[in-house]
Amino acid sequence: MADEEDELPETELSYDQKxxxxxxxxxxxxxxxxxxxxxxxxxxxxxxxxxxxAAMEAFPVYNKSHMICLEMPNRAGDVIVSSxxxxxxxxYLDPRTAQVAIVDHVQQICTKVRPADDEELAxxxxxxxxxxxxxxxxxxxxxSYPKGVFAVNCVKGKDADGPGMDFEFVVIITARKLSPQNFxxxxxxxxxNIDFQxxxxxxxxxxxxxxxxxxxxxxxxxxxxxxxxxxxxDAKKEFQDSTIFQSADDCAIAIANIIRHHETEYLAALEVAxxxxxxxxxxxxxxxxxxxxxxxxxxxxxxxxxxxEVEKELGLGK
Amino acid sequence: MLKKMEAALGLLRxxxxxxxxxxxxxxxxxxxxxxxxxxxxxxxxxxxLRDAESRKDFILCEYNRDADxxxxxxxxxxxxxxxxxxxxxxxxxxLEVEANDIFAIYRDQYYxxxxxxxxxxxDDNEGFVACFxxxxxxxxxGHGRRGCLEEGAWDAIHVIQVGPEExxxxxxxxTSTIMLSLTTDDEPSGxxxxxxxxxxxxxxxxxxxxxHLCNMGRMIEELxxxxxxxxxxxxxxxxxxMVCTLRPPAEIVQMRLPDS
Numbered sequence: 001m002a003d004e005e006d007e008l009p010e011t012e013l014s015y016d017q018k019x020x021x022x023x024x025x026x027x028x029x030x031x032x033x034x035x036x037x038x039x040x041x042x043x044x045x046x047x048x049x050x051x052x053x054a055a056m057e058a059f060p061v062y063n064k065s066h067m068i069c070l071e072m073p074n075r076a077g078d079v080i081v082s083s084x085x086x087x088x089x090x091x092y093l094d095p096r097t098a099q100v101a102i103v104d105h106v107q108q109i110c111t112k113v114r115p116a117d118d119e120e121l122a123x124x125x126x127x128x129x130x131x132x133x134x135x136x137x138x139x140x141x142x143x144s145y146p147k148g149v150f151a152v153n154c155v156k157g158k159d160a161d162g163p164g165m166d167f168e169f170v171v172i173i174t175a176r177k178l179s180p181q182n183f184x185x186x187x188x189x190x191x192x193n194i195d196f197q198x199x200x201x202x203x204x205x206x207x208x209x210x211x212x213x214x215x216x217x218x219x220x221x222x223x224x225x226x227x228x229x230x231x232x233x234d235a236k237k238e239f240q241d242s243t244i245f246q247s248a249d250d251c252a253i254a255i256a257n258i259i260r261h262h263e264t265e266y267l268a269a270l271e272v273a274x275x276x277x278x279x280x281x282x283x284x285x286x287x288x289x290x291x292x293x294x295x296x297x298x299x300x301x302x303x304x305x306x307x308x309e310v311e312k313e314l315g316l317g318k
Numbered sequence: 319m320l321k322k323m324e325a326a327l328g329l330l331r332x333x334x335x336x337x338x339x340x341x342x343x344x345x346x347x348x349x350x351x352x353x354x355x356x357x358x359x360x361x362x363x364x365x366x367l368r369d370a371e372s373r374k375d376f377i378l379c380e381y382n383r384d385a386d387x388x389x390x391x392x393x394x395x396x397x398x399x400x401x402x403x404x405x406x407x408x409x410x411x412x413l414e415v416e417a418n419d420i421f422a423i424y425r426d427q428y429y430x431x432x433x434x435x436x437x438x439x440x441d442d443n444e445g446f447v448a449c450f451x452x453x454x455x456x457x458x459x460g461h462g463r464r465g466c467l468e469e470g471a472w473d474a475i476h477v478i479q480v481g482p483e484e485x486x487x488x489x490x491x492x493t494s495t496i497m498l499s500l501t502t503d504d505e506p507s508g509x510x511x512x513x514x515x516x517x518x519x520x521x522x523x524x525x526x527x528x529x530h531l532c533n534m535g536r537m538i539e540e541l542x543x544x545x546x547x548x549x550x551x552x553x554x555x556x557x558x559x560m561v562c563t564l565r566p567p568a569e570i571v572q573m574r575l576p577d578s
Contacts, residue, residue, distance in 0.1 A: 013347055021344045028333055028341075037332050043325035044348055145565055175564040183331070186560035209508075211564070213557045216331050217516075229516035231553045232334050237508025265506065267567055273507035274558050276466075278550040281502060284456035284464050285472040286546055290427035298420075298535040299528060 015050060022054035027062055030214040030232070031187035032178035034062055035108075059105040060089055067174050067189055069149045070110040072101050079103075079110060084153040084170040093120060095153055096134060122158035126167055129196070130154055132248040136256035137171055144260070148175045157196075169194045171259065183216035192259055196245060203251065205258055207239035209266060237266055323352055330360060335514040336499060338362065361495055361515055364453045364473045366433055369393055377435040379475070381449040391418045391435050406439050410446055414438040417531055421450055424535065428542075429454045431461025432472075444482035445489075450538055451475055456500070466502060473497040476538045483526055490533060492520045494541045498549060512553070516545055 013021070022041055029037040042051050067082045072094065079085070079094040079101040087093055092101045094113075098121055101110045122130060134152045141148040150173045157167030171194065176187040188211050195204040211234075218228040239262045243254040279288075290296055326345050333341040342360050346353050358380075365378045372392035376382075382389045384403045387396040391414060396403050406414060417436040425434040432454035441447050456462040456470030474496050481489035499513040520541050524533045 012350075018348070021348060024344060025329060025333070025341070028337055030332065030334065033332050037329060040325040040328040040332070044322055044329065044345070046322070144568070146563070148565075177560060177563050184556075186557075186564060188561070188564040211561060213560050214334070215553070215556060217552075227516065227518040227548065229514060229548070229553065230331055230335055231512065231514030231516065231549075232336070233553075233557045234511045235508060236510075237506075263565070264568060266508070267561070267565065269507040270510075270561065271558075271567075273502070273504070273510055274554055277554055280464060281466045281500070282546065282550050284462035284467050285429075285454060285470055285498070285500065286474075286542070287428050287430070288543070288546070290424075291430065292427060296424050296427060296535065296539055298532040298539070 018045065018047065018050045019054045019057075022050060023058040026054060026058035029062065030185055031066055031176060031212055032185040033180045033183075033214075034059070036180050055106050059108070063103075063105050063108065066187070067172055068108060069174060070101065070103060070108065072099065072110045072113050074113070076113055078149055080149060080151045080172055080174065082151070082153075082172055084155050084172065085151060087120060093153070095122070095130060095151070122154045123161050125162050126154055126158050126160055129167075129248040129251060130169060132252035133169060133171070133194075133255055136252040137173070137259070140256050140260050141173055144263070145173070145175045147177075148173055150174070155193075164198055166198050167196050169196075171255075173259075184214070186213040187211070190259075190263065192255075194255055196251075198245070201245040203243045203245055203255065205239075205241045205243070205255065207241075207259065207262055209237045209239070209263065211235045211270075235270065239266075322349060323355055326352065326356060327359060330356075335497075361473075361475065361497055363471065363497060363499075364451060364475070366453060367397055369395070369397065371395065375433045377433060377451040377453055379437070379449060379451060381437045381439065381447075381477075382435070389437070391415075391437060404439075410438050410440060413531065414448075417448065417450070417534075420531065420535070424539070425452050429461075429472075430463055431455075441479065445480045447477065447479050448534060449475070449477050450534075467500050468503050469499060469501045471497070471499045474542060476542070478534050478537065480530055480534070486525055486527065487523055488526050488530070488533070490522045490524060490537060492522075492534075492537045492541055494518055494520075494538070494545060496542075496545045496549065512549075514553070516548055516553075518545055518548075 022045060025037055025041050026034060045051050063081045064083050067080050069078050069080050072079055076097055076099055079092050081092050081103060085092045087100060090103050092103055093116055094101060098116045099113045100116050102112045104111050130152055137150050137152055141150045153170050155168050155170050157165055160167050171192040173190045174188065178185045190207060190209040192205060192207045197204060213233040216230045241258050243258060326349060330341055338360060339362055342356060345356055366375050367378055367388060369376055369390035369392050374392045376390045376392060378388045384400055387398055387400040389396050414436060421434050421436050425432055429452065432452055434452045436448060436450050438446055438448045452474040454461060454472040456472060457467050458465045462470055476492060476494045479491045495515060495517040497515040501511040503509050518541055520537060522537060
């Protein structure tokens with residue numbers, strides 16, 4: 001294809017510079033849009049080798065940070081790709097089914113599953129706590145999220161074989177609504193770290209919640225208007241709480257209650273923040289009406305300039 | 319295969335609005351042959367320069383630029399000085415001066431601070447083009463009177479084409495763009511950021527009896543109000559809707575049918 005545009009001088013970037021730029025675009029893709037970004041990027045680069053190498057490096061990072069959820073073959077359920085479930089770069093543990101999902105990052109699919117090895121799984125002591133928590137979180141997620149996905153992973157002390165040892169769980173809850181072809185994507189991610197401290201008999205709980213929403217709208221409003229917009233919203237909140245170390249079942253109930261409580265409170269706070277936006281927060285940018293509370297008197301503008309002229313002539317101007 | 323330029327614009331649309339400067343410079347380095355096309359398609363945050371003589375700030379844009387110099391609407395001088403530079407006709411300059419004075423009052427009444435500049439120039443079809451610009455820093459440390467915003471940048475660009483006068487009527491075509499970036503950080507709602515840009519167009523045929531300035535001003539006031547409304551209603555509305563879809567408030571969940 002001899003495009004006119006190709007006759008002009010091309011970029012003089014080095015291979016590595018091009019690759020870094022390509023990675024930057026992929027990593028900055030909004031939730032659910034990486035494949036669309038990849039398609040445009042390929043067309044801009046027109047360099048398969050650079051693109052492939054950039055994709056190999058960027059997709060795993062993107063998939064883990066967005067905690068994408070992949071369907072495992074043979075109806076084994078879904079696995080969340082995250083640093084908490086990572087065994088190797090392409091292998092992710094699904095503790096609920098004790099299986100390991102083999103993942104193709106660039107295709108964003110799970111190609112096969114294998115049973116987890118013994119050393120990849122937690123001890124039966126830990127598993128008792130993890131299972132109990134899994135069941136409670138499952139109840140909470142199914143009650144509160146129409147399409148939520150969750151995982152409970154042990155990230156520290158998984159080999160503890162009885163009381164006397166510290167261990168740590170991470171609960172991930174994600175929900176997303178993607179329609180990338182309509183440029184409208186929302187995602188909810190909450191990550192809860194639960195640190196079981198044996199000596200103090202306390203459970204230290206830290207939560208991080210992030211909601212992102214991107215939309216690129218293009219609308220025609222009647223014959224004389226069109227409107228287009230590209231808007232991104234990002235909301236974040238961190239939480240801290242604690243409870244006492246109890247039996248596996250009681251811990252699970254207490255943790256799930258804490259998570260439920262904070263997430264519900266946060267939603268209520270977000271509602272309040274939204275309701276204040278139009279009248280308070282936005283007012284610091286631009287008021288709905290002028291300070292005079294009436295539309296600007298454009299018809300009197302002649303008056304303004306006459307007054308100024310007079311002021312100038314009388315030497316009153318600033 | 320997609321055309322490079324089409325794909326580049328696709329990338330710019332999908333990148334987070336806060337990263338648009340980085341995205342643009344990355345694309346400029348990948349596609350130097352398309353630099354002027356790319357630059358004309360992307361709105362970047364407005365820049366400001368000081369007119370030392372008039373002791374006032376003015377806003378920079380394509381419409382007051384000649385070579386690497388920018389014309390101040392206050393002194394009508396280029397910064398840095400430029401020989402053989404372009405100037406509007408003396409008649410249009412008179413309207414420009416008037417527009418700057420009045421628009422500054424308008425800006426103060428709606429924005430309670432900020433900077434504004436108006437530029438005008440003749441176009442090819444016997445009419446003229448005017449560009450009204452406003453830049454407001456509504457953050458706590460800037461001109462935010464209520465202290466609600468950690469960061470709050472609002473840039474408004476109104477470009478209006480005015481056709482030649484015919485039987486005491488004229489055609490007006492206004493394109494308005496708002497670029498916004500705000501963050502709040504409060505307990506208990508946490509960090510909350512909104513950024514992006516929206517653009518709208520409006521065409522009207524109006525009697526010129528009250529003067530061009532009056533007509534242009536009313537159109538700008540109306541469209542600016544609509545865009546502000548879109549930002550807080552449409553976009554926030556959608557965000558709220560999205561959050562409710564992902565994680566509905568408790569009472570909605572309880573009302574769900576058991577099989578849904």
